[in-house]
Amino acid sequence: MRYDVLTLFPEMFTGVLGNSILKKAEEKNLVSYNVVDFRQYSEDKHNRVDDYPYGGGGGMVLTPQPIFDAIEDLTKESTSNQRRIILLCPQGERYTQKKAEEFAQAEQLIFICGHYEGYDERIRQHLVTDEVSIGDYVLTGGELGAMVIIDSVTRLLTGVLGNETSAVTDSFSTGLLEYPHYTRPVDFRGLKVPEVLLSGHHKNIEEWRHQEAIKRTLERRPDLLEGRKLSKREKEWLEAFKGNL
Numbered sequence: 404m405r406y407d408v409l410t411l412f413p414e415m416f417t418g419v420l421g422n423s424i425l426k427k428a429e430e431k432n433l434v435s436y437n438v439v440d441f442r443q444y445s446e447d448k449h450n451r452v453d454d455y456p457y458g459g460g461g462g463m464v465l466t467p468q469p470i471f472d473a474i475e476d477l478t479k480e481s482t483s484n485q486r487r488i489i490l491l492c493p494q495g496e497r498y499t500q501k502k503a504e505e506f507a508q509a510e511q512l513i514f515i516c517g518h519y520e521g522y523d524e525r526i527r528q529h530l531v532t533d534e535v536s537i538g539d540y541v542l543t544g545g546e547l548g549a550m551v552i553i554d555s556v557t558r559l560l561t562g563v564l565g566n567e568t569s570a571v572t573d574s575f576s577t578g579l580l581e582y583p584h585y586t587r588p589v590d591f592r593g594l595k596v597p598e599v600l601l602s603g604h605h606k607n608i609e610e611w612r613h614q615e616a617i618k619r620t621l622e623r624r625p626d627l628l629e630g631r632k633l634s635k636r637e638k639e640w641l642e643a644f645k646g647n648l
């Protein structure tokens with residue numbers, strides 16, 4: 404996976420890409436990060452990248468020229484159709500685990516991060532393949548969104564996580580929230596680990612975890628259960644849990 408990020412604040416990325424799993428993924432050559440200050444592409448004599456909006460009104464708008472030129476430069480070597488050009492903005496499609504899985508199939512993800520300003524509409528219409536929002540709130544810029552996407556996509560790539568099963572069983576990948584975890588000690592200040600987990604009975608443990616995942620999802624994110632196909636067992640558990648809510 405090749406990541407290219409167009410931003411006016413490249414240093415925002417050094418801490419996130421230079422630590423922990425994202426750093427290790429790069430060291431293992433599973434990903435490459437290319438963070439570019441798109442101001443360097445500006446043809447304006449003062450290196451400006453934004454301008455006043457036609458029609459008046461407040462706020463500045465990112466001009467198309469530096470961003471078009473930067474993208475043309477970043478894509479000139481290959482014609483991959485496995486490339487996505489992602490614009491971060493609050494009006495975009497809401498980002499989910501499903502979208503992360505889709506992006507993880509690409510070979511190249513290019514992010515366009517605005518900061519404070521709006522984007523000239525021609526950037527949206529003629530350059531980008533995806534407009535993405537990371538949630539229903541407004542950030543000062545797209546950089547944090549790009550980092551969220553890079554993080555959530557990278558951990559899905561083969562070889563990135565040591566324990567390959569963890570990306571498969573974690574919350575959302577299964578469509579359910581994760582079941583509760585416990586480690587030593589068995590008794591911490593009188594708070595005990597559920598008996599079943601100490602039993603060594605794998606089938607019972609698996610069933611308990613499955614039930615707890617359903618219960619937790621019902622309590623915290625009932626919306627996740629709505630479109631889900633439930634097995635007969637799951638339906639029975641759900642009815643029982645609902646009775647106890």
Ligand code: ADE
Pocket residue numbers: 491492493535536537538539540541542543544545548
């Ligand atoms: N830029 C500003 N707000 C944003 C959001 N919620 N998601 C992605 N990019 C943004």
